Amino acid sequence: MAAAGRRVLVGRIVGLYGVQGWLKIESWTEPRTQIFRYQPWQLETAPGEMREIDGVSGRPQGKGLICHLPGVEDRDAAAALVGQDIHVARELLPPPAKDEYYWVDLEGLEVVTTEGVSLGRVSHLFATGANDVVVVRDGARERLIPFVQGTYVRSVDLSDGRMVVDWDPEF
Template sequence: MSAAGRRVLVGRIVGLFGVQGWLKVESWTEPRTQIFRYQPWLLSAAPGEETEVEGVKGRPQGKGLIAQLPGIDGRDAAAALVGQDIYVAREQLPPPGKDEYYWVDLEGLEVVTTENVVLGRVSHLFATGANDVVVVRDGERERLIPFVQGSYVRSVDLSGGRMVVDWDPEF
């Protein structure tokens, strides 16, 4: 599946700052201030509800980040945005490095074992303290496979839409 049209979650609006409509922002980009370079932002309060915002300005403030969105010039207007997720279009992000992947690019891949047994498709991923985990669903079962390249994940072929894993299909 092509990356075109996909969105990537890069942060969240987490609070208010001052009385002039500034917002506290949590960023998951590296470095964290990179979030301001990716625009437009797609703000989402609920699935299917998005607002595109272009021209966001921001800066570090204390231990966090603050942002000013065009047209938001008061505390009440800003308060309505607290809790919204910040997405950007996948194509805005730089290409990943060798053996690095954006989670959104892995979602939907067919997952097969090294013996070519189909386990299902990547539903989503989540982070744990030790490593990321791939959630693979086949309609009946859900498998949680550690995303550890070389050990469990043997290969990822984005153009072919397939991930090969060293995993017992009965587990």
């Protein structure tokens, strides 16, 4: 599955900083300051509506991060952005290491068992602390499969759009 045109959620605007339009942000990049290298940002202004912003500057401040967006010059303009998710184009991210995957690249893959039984498609993933979990949907049926490579996830083939799992289709 091609990554072109896909967006990756990398952070969120979480608060205001000062009176000159600066914002507090939460970053999910590693290291967290890497979020400033991935530009332009795409802010989700409403469900399905994106606003592209280039030229974002920012820095660590205390235990968090702050940023300034071009054209946002006062606290009122900044307040309108609080709560918006920060996305970047998938192609801006570095290639993952061998046997590592960006979640966005796994979404939409067909999931089949080692016996060839189709379980559906990857809807999304979530972290539990112990391991990530793949949510596989087939119509109204939903399966939660731990993303443990070698144990449950036997192979991932992004070019063929398929993930093979060792999983009981009845579970």
